[in-house]
Amino acid sequence: MASKPILLGLKDKKVKQTVAESANGPASSQLKETSNSALPRPKRKYTAPTPERAAQLQEAREEKRRKVAEAKSRQWIIVGLDFGVTFTGIAYIATNVGSRDVQVIRRWSGGGRQTDLLDKSPSRYAYASENKNLTEDAWGYQVQPGMKSYSWFKLLLDGDTNAAEYDDPLLRQSAGQGMTDLPPGKSAKDLAADYLEQIYKHTHSYLGEVIGKDKLSMVDEPEAAAVDAIKSTLEGFPKHNLFEAGQGIIIVDLGGGTVDLVSYKILKLEPLQLEELCVGIGAKAGSTCVDRALHKLMRDRYGKAFSSLPAMKIGPGSKFMEDFETIKRDFDDNDPTQTFQVHLKMRDLRKQDQNVVQYDFEEDEIMLTCADMRNLFQVAVEMTLQLILQQVNLIKKKKAGTIKTLIVCGGLGSSPYIKTKLDEFCEERFAGKMQVVRPVRAWASICRGAALSGLEASPILSRRSRYHYGFVIHKTFDDDEHDEEDAFDDPVYGKRAKNQMKWFVKKDEKLRPGAKKEHSCTYTIPPNVHSYTGHERFYLCMEESAPPRFGSDVQPGGEIIINVTSTVLNKERKRLKDEGFDVKKKPIPLDVTLSFKIGGEKGILEVAATSGKTKLGDAQMNYEANSECKGAWSEDIKAEA
Incomplete structure (x- = not known):
């Protein structure tokens, strides 16, 4: 007979939880609500260390101070x-x-x-x-x-x-x-x-x-771009006053595969301090968008003569695409009569075919006009302008401030044509009240900003959560709130509703660096278990309003791994045994606090698990592309769905 799973419950602030003390209870315990704690925590007595132990502690403190001083003096x-x-x-x-x-x-x-x-x-x-x-x-x-x-x-x-x-x-x-x-x-x-x-x-x-031992940290690309763009512009043009405290800016990162926008308010210039105004947006519509448009034009214009060619002839890295990359990077649309030649031999193309246009059979070259180039850029330009307008309107709706500057960076952001279209857009749409700034080395802004971000503390004083973060739980069934298809019977708590969501961070929530969200939980561990590894799933939602129920708009985010070591369990068993608790027959209740740190120094979602003041063996975030929901969290218990 298979053993029942260890149960985890989220602590309810209104009622305290304890293990049912019935002698006829199951081997793996259930959680029971009660108004009084059955397992009081005794006050810990202070015991002075022995002289030998005191000397060891003093030596350890001195060694720590020495290492800190050495680290400060070392060049990185x-x-x-x-x-x-x-x-x-x-x-x-x-x-x-x-x-x-x-x-x-x-x-x-x-x-x-x-x-x-x-x-x-x-x-x-x-x-x-x-x-x-x-x-x-x-x-x-x-x-x-x-x-x-x-x-x-x-x-x-x-x-x-x-x-x-x-x-x-x-x-x-x-x-x-x-x-x-x-x-x-x-x-x-x-x-x-x-x-x-x-x-x-x-x-x-x-x-x-x-280079010595590596320490890896992450920084958002728009944040890195903001750091480089503002610092390099202030240093290169100190008398132009392009930026000032209180000013709103939008970073437009036009990269190879994506366009990403993030808006900030400049709180202070020296040292640089920024506050994110609203959730950033983006799309897969960067420089490769222009390349895909070129391929579509070639298929429409030359049919199978083009599409039948192997990838090494027309795909990324081919001579054909390298030649076009140079044209794309330099295109400025200043001379509407200019034409551009791209070498490509298409053996199946027939000179006698009257439908073949803009191809030089003598030189094996495709000829592109300025009108062709404008059309190839069209989707990338239109999507970028739509994203900018959406971000500006969102900031206005939230009354978060006024945008005065667009900072453009990235590979496609280095394009003279893109810069011209953005200048025209700002002049027409915002009556010239929004300026476009492009760093001198816009193509390298991200890596330059990433290096600068490691040189000093992050200038971002607050960020906006990109997603809702939460867990799948089950609750007491409510006829007015829950669907009958989610109903199931729990042997202890009766009718429950599964597939319910508990969100611990909301989208667009303002998050300070190192901000923590905590959840108190209780593991009930059978007496014959000497160590335990918990696997708790977490989920993400990109919608503006988080749904109360698990569905297609809730995406798997990853798994929290928590190791409860034998040392922790033995310590808890000893404490309970000293209080007269039958640790051989009854499950062990272990209080656990999960602390979520979002946007910390490492730039990732971090989690720590503790029991009282004791740090549990290991706690880390594992991100998964397609995880499954194997269980359900509850506000009072956790059981397999």
Whole structure:
């Protein structure tokens, strides 16, 4: 006969909980509500340490002070990494210099001398097992046209998430056209890990042996862009007064695969202090959106003569796409009569075909007009403008402030054409009351800002939660509130309603750095269990209003792993035994506090689990792309659904 699961209950503030003391109770305990605590916690007595123990404690304190002093005097190198859909950038800065001295790695292996002058390397990877001319895997500029390679794989890392409102409609069509392929037997996560390992090795090789033990922290890309843009602009143009305290700004990060917007209020310029005004928005509509539009134009214009060509001829990393990348980056629309040539031989194209236009058979070149280029940029431009307008309207609706500046960065943000369209938009829509600022090295803003963010404390004094965070629970059934399909009978508490949500953080909630949310729980552990590992699921919701019930708009977020060690249980059993509790027959009630820290120093959601003042063995967040709900939390008990 299978044993029943250990039950976990969220403590109710109105009633105290205890283990049912019935001798005929089940082997794995149920929680019972009562007005009095059956297990009072005794006051702990202070015992002075022995002379030997006191000496050990003093030595430990002195050793800790020595290590702290040594760490403060040591010089560190802060490395900022911007892993993008199309390109990756790396910046670094030493802790003993000022923000003006942030450097960008501009020397890359492969591709010849021209790679010594580029701020970024292509996010591209080729496996030796798939390319006969390779003895080892190639990455970045090492990947040459004609190789079997993989690009845009960052777009696939969140393949299980729902499409955003302004995502490029051509994105999903690009799958199967060689633009978002994956190697056999590998996931997007595996491919990204292989690529980032090479980036890590290159960084170590470039900076030499000065890099010691790594400490990893995360920073949002728009936050990194804000840090670099404001600091570099203030230092480069100190007399122009482009920024001032109280001013509202929107960061527009036009990257390779996405467009991301975040709005801030400048609280202080020195030191820089920012407050996020509302939840940021974005869409998969960056530079690759223009590339997808090019492919659609080629298919519409040349049919199978183009679409039948292999990915190594027309996909990311091909000579065809590299030539177009140069044209795309420099396009400014200043001369409407200008044409652009892209070399591509299409053997199935017939010169006698009267439908073939804008193709030079003598030079094997496709000719693109300025009108063509404007059309290729159209979706990316329109989506960006819609996102800006949506963010401005949201800020107005919340009466959060007035936006005076757009800071544009990222690869596509470096485009002269994009800058012109944004200038025109701000002039027409906001009567010139909103200015567009682009950092001198907008393409490298993210990695530069990431490095600067590691140099000093984060300038963000408060953020807005991107999601609702919560758990699936079950409650006492209410005919007016719950659906009959969610009803089930509990042997102790009667009719219950499963699939209910308990949200502990709301979307757009203002969060201070290191802000904590706590939940008190109780584990009831059978007497024959000597250690226990708990797995608690948590969920996310992107909707504006969080639903009270679990459904399709609630997405799995991950799993909290909590290890209750034998040391903790033995200590609790001894305490209960001293109070006359029969620890051999009755389950052990263990109070646990889960502390959630959002937006802390590491930039991720952290969790800690404690029992009283005792830290439980391990507690960490495991993020999962497609986890299942194996149980249900309750406000008074936890049981398998």
